[in-house]
Amino acid sequence: MSENNIEKVRHSLAHILACAIKEMYPEAKIGVGPAIDNGFYYDFDNINISETDLPKIEKNMRKIIKKGVVFEKQVVDRKEAEKIFKDEPYKLELLNDIEEEEISIYKSGDFVDLCSGPHIENSKEINPEGFKLERTAGAYFKGSEDNKMLQRIYGLAFEDKEKLQDYIAKKEDAEKRDHRKIGKKLELFMFDDEVGQGLPLYLPNGGMLRYLLMNFAMETYLDHGYEIVSTPHIAREDLWKRSGHLELYAEDMYSPISVDDKNYRLKPMNCPFHVKMYNLRKRSYRELPLRWAEMGTVYRYEKSGELHGLTRPRGFTQDDAHIICTEDQLFQEVINALKLVQYIYKTLGMEDLKFKLSVRDPKNIDKYFGDNKDWEEAEKSLKRAINEVSSSGYEIDEGGAVFYAPKIDIDAVDAVGRSWQLSTIQVDFNLPYRFDMTYINENGEEKTPFMIHRALLGSLERFLGVYIEHTEGNFPVWLSPKQVLVIPVSEKFADYAEEVLSALRKKRIRASLSGENETLGKKIRNGEVQKVPYLVVVGEKEKNEKTVSVRYHGKDEGVINLDDFVKKLKEESSI
RNA sequence: GCCGAGAUAGCUCAGUGGUAGAGCAUUCCCAUGGUAAGGGAAAGGCCCCGGGUUCAAGUCCCGGUCUCGGCUCCA
Numbered sequence A: 001m002s003e004n005n006i007e008k009v010r011h012s013l014a015h016i017l018a019c020a021i022k023e024m025y026p027e028a029k030i031g032v033g034p035a036i037d038n039g040f041y042y043d044f045d046n047i048n049i050s051e052t053d054l055p056k057i058e059k060n061m062r063k064i065i066k067k068g069v070v071f072e073k074q075v076v077d078r079k080e081a082e083k084i085f086k087d088e089p090y091k092l093e094l095l096n097d098i099e100e101e102e103i104s105i106y107k108s109g110d111f112v113d114l115c116s117g118p119h120i121e122n123s124k125e126i127n128p129e130g131f132k133l134e135r136t137a138g139a140y141f142k143g144s145e146d147n148k149m150l151q152r153i154y155g156l157a158f159e160d161k162e163k164l165q166d167y168i169a170k171k172e173d174a175e176k177r178d179h180r181k182i183g184k185k186l187e188l189f190m191f192d193d194e195v196g197q198g199l200p201l202y203l204p205n206g207g208m209l210r211y212l213l214m215n216f217a218m219e220t221y222l223d224h225g226y227e228i229v230s231t232p233h234i235a236r237e238d239l240w241k242r243s244g245h246l247e248l249y250a251e252d253m254y255s256p257i258s259v260d261d262k263n264y265r266l267k268p269m270n271c272p273f274h275v276k277m278y279n280l281r282k283r284s285y286r287e288l289p290l291r292w293a294e295m296g297t298v299y300r301y302e303k304s305g306e307l308h309g310l311t312r313p314r315g316f317t318q319d320d321a322h323i324i325c326t327e328d329q330l331f332q333e334v335i336n337a338l339k340l341v342q343y344i345y346k347t348l349g350m351e352d353l354k355f356k357l358s359v360r361d362p363k364n365i366d367k368y369f370g371d372n373k374d375w376e377e378a379e380k381s382l383k384r385a386i387n388e389v390s391s392s393g394y395e396i397d398e399g400g401a402v403f404y405a406p407k408i409d410i411d412a413v414d415a416v417g418r419s420w421q422l423s424t425i426q427v428d429f430n431l432p433y434r435f436d437m438t439y440i441n442e443n444g445e446e447k448t449p450f451m452i453h454r455a456l457l458g459s460l461e462r463f464l465g466v467y468i469e470h471t472e473g474n475f476p477v478w479l480s481p482k483q484v485l486v487i488p489v490s491e492k493f494a495d496y497a498e499e500v501l502s503a504l505r506k507k508r509i510r511a512s513l514s515g516e517n518e519t520l521g522k523k524i525r526n527g528e529v530q531k532v533p534y535l536v537v538v539g540e541k542e543k544n545e546k547t548v549s550v551r552y553h554g555k556d557e558g559v560i561n562l563d564d565f566v567k568k569l570k571e572e573s574s575i
Numbered sequence B: 001g002c003c004g005a006g007a008u009a010g011c012u013c014a015g016u017g018g019u020a021g022a023g024c025a026u027u028c029c030c031a032u033g034g035u036a037a038g039g040g041a042a043a044g045g046c047c048c049c050g051g052g053u054u055c056a057a058g059u060c061c062c063g064g065u066c067u068c069g070g071c072u073c074c075a
Helices: A005-024 A051-067 A078-084 A089-097 A161-176 A179-185 A204-223 A237-243 A245-252 A271-278 A327-347 A362-367 A372-389 A460-471 A491-506 A520-529 A540-545 A562-573
Strands: A039-045 A071-077 A102-108 A111-114 A131-140 A149-157 A234-236 A257-259 A262-266 A290-299 A315-325 A353-359 A394-398 A407-413 A419-428 A450-459 A484-488 A511-513 A534-538 A547-552 A555-561
Touching (some): A005 A102, A005 A149, A078 A102, A089 A111, A204 A450, A234 A237, A237 A262, A271 A290, A271 A315, A271 A450, A327 A372, A327 A407, A327 A419, A372 A419, A419 A460, A484 A491, A484 A520, A540 A547, A540 A555, A547 A562, A555 A562
Antiparallel strands (some): A102 A111, A131 A149, A547 A555
């Protein structure tokens, strides 16, 4: 079976699934059933399948496959198609969306589907061991929330049994990396019903990790000409009316808090505050560019089903900054921001980045705020800027721009090849006008500045969620909440263990003592399970020689002088 | 928010209408250890919450809350 054939096999399996369902549940109404990356799905209505029904559906599918069903394409006219699908309301609706008069249908046995193909010729081409019905799920018809929700059955499909099992194994591996699991095991963060959905609480280990990350980001920004600002968590509703956020995102904002007959809202963004500070007084071109950074905690009312650990919370802290500059400075500022992204992710060990340029939907230019010429200029600048910093190019997302801005989103690829959108760099055409931002240029004329929003980690929460999965909880030494665990061979050497501990702590190395009454093996295990990078064992020999026996991520590194070890750790603790 | 599945000890989970369980973690005792689990004992429960059915509910039914898998969404 050839590689590109698997697409056809998957798509054909979708038809066979529908065929099996129609046989077993004649009342079922069928939606759509395409091939997807790892297999296929088909949507149904008017049935109620539970996961426990899947094996018997699968069995029926194998029976159909074995029969050797021939896939046959036919082209019919609209009238004929309407006749064929007269009892399938969803197919009729799909038929309405087709503009052509020649309608392609596929027959396989008794089953007919509205479908442009392509398919395999005969079901015998399918390896019956290579697929598996995976799960059921709800899915809106045609992917729109306004439509009815259908029942979707997902199947996995690969060339053969081994590839299927490889995929399942890989998926199980990914589950082991789940930051929610690791977060619990390493006591990094927690959620609590009484606190509220989507509001993370960082435990001491996670608190340290978050602090170190935040510190790294802020120090880096300071090195690159940024200044630090800080703004409140709530503001009067009037601010959000003027910024346009209330009009567009009211549903996604927390409800108003009423104080002294005025409504306040938790902030969903930091920008309007920064704009207010800019407008404090008349600004000169000599001040520009201004780069104002803030670890800004924002609150967005994500729908309950959309929440997901740290990667999709309701309260989160953006490593936000706004760069206010002249038109001439825009290009260079975007380049600087892109270079900063590259530096930060390289330092964090995620060098594989993918750039995505989000531009306006060409069919819908009117819905965007701002001057057409400015947009074109900005889109061009962003393209040039990406090419300047990266040779691997970028992907264009037409219609991906937000209403006020074209943007560059940057995906970081993690250790198991998954892409995560983290950084964003956006050119804003909305706020400078809405808030009448100006500066005086060298000719004494009043001008509207350009404004760049940028969040490089994105948010501390989302980044940490991704980073935990990327590293599997094995953080680099400089980011590890606990860097060293000192393990005395027995209680007899507690005094020397204390000496080692205090030598490390004196140099602000994050060390702790494994003081419990356990065997050495058990104490080592506890340290490994907690993913402490350095375990140092001390006993009689070490005590006499003022050394430590070093174990780094499960590997024996031998015995070294205590002083040298402290020095080494001090070095590894700085970036 | 929608479709579906869950919620039992700190954690991971078993328990199909009749006295609430295991392993790990915790505490204590013995063992004083040389690189991933030494042995023993104890303690630990509003079986998510509220109703209902039943002689009897962790278990069945209804409502709610939260979690998970999808869908939709992510300024």
